[in-house]
């Protein structure tokens with residue numbers, strides 16, 4: 001078996017720009033921070049998930065499926081992106097979302113409703129069995145004559161990994177053409193591990209030779225090292241990856257989950273305001289805001305220093321800001337709109 005890049009759909013606006021964060025870098029008086037604007041992959045299709053979905057949904061179409069089933073939290077960016085892509089391709093979106101009954105129509109959940117996605121709400125307890133629940137849904141839809149394709153949480157599997165495998169090639173080309181100096185580190189949020197796994201595999205393949213640091217927004221380092229290892233193994237096995245597996249290059253900076261997944265602390269929200277105020281760029285509260293907060297703390301600790309060039313991947317998530325309006329105004333965080 002030879003190593004070939006599988007066919008993909010072209011849904012995202014690529015390549016996404018790399019932008020120097022001049023004022024933030026000056027303000028922090030540390031390394032120069034650049035941002036890969038993957039929040040600009042599209043509007044409805046914004047964020048990192050769409051890169052993964054280009055490969056995953058291509059497989060669904062090859063299998064002649066007419067329905068896409070996926071799962072996540074009530075405010076899931078991945079679920080919303082899947083529903084948008086489904087509608088753009090004339091497919092039926094079915095979302096299995098973790099949330100309490102009668103949620104407020106807000107954030108990504110509002111967009112899911114506008115897309116007329118079929119939605120099944122499940123409890124936190126049931127969410128542990130989300131894969132079985134999606135199987136059951138697929139069986140029920142089969143009885144209605146539908147052929148379903150099931151996309152796991154975050155599209156973080158070996159097919160989804162192709163999205164950031166190819167993003168590594170895109171970054172390599174941008175470094176060559178864009179006149180950026182070589183980056184000393186790439187930083188990104190980690191929520192289900194697929195983005196970092198794909199980026200590591202692609203970096204090795206395209207000879208990017210830049211350390212990749214994931215900052216986890218849930219769980220812990222041990223969990224994500226195991227999870228990313230699993231995705232790398234599944235990828236290598238299915239596609240006969242020709243390079244050394246980048247397992248010793250999995251680097252997770254743990255310690256910035258804060259109050260818990262999708263729960264915000266004041267210092268994280270201050271970072272979102274800081275970046276908006278200095279750069280005119282919106283980070284999200286669940287992923288990129290926490291990651292930027294983690295990066296700033298690491299800079300304060302001397303982990304990244306003046307003279308270094310860092311590339312921060314903005315993975316999107318903007319619609320997660322709106323359900324947090326009360327917390328931005330000083331109210332409590334119910335955590336209802338946690339994402340996935």
Ligand SMILES: Cc1ncc(COP(=O)(O)O)c(C=O)c1O
Pocket residue numbers: 047048077078154156189190191192193194195196284287288315316317339340
């Ligand atoms: C905006 C955003 N950034 C980052 C991530 C994390 O990516 P991954 O799940 O591939 O680790 C997610 C989803 O989990 C996301 O929605």
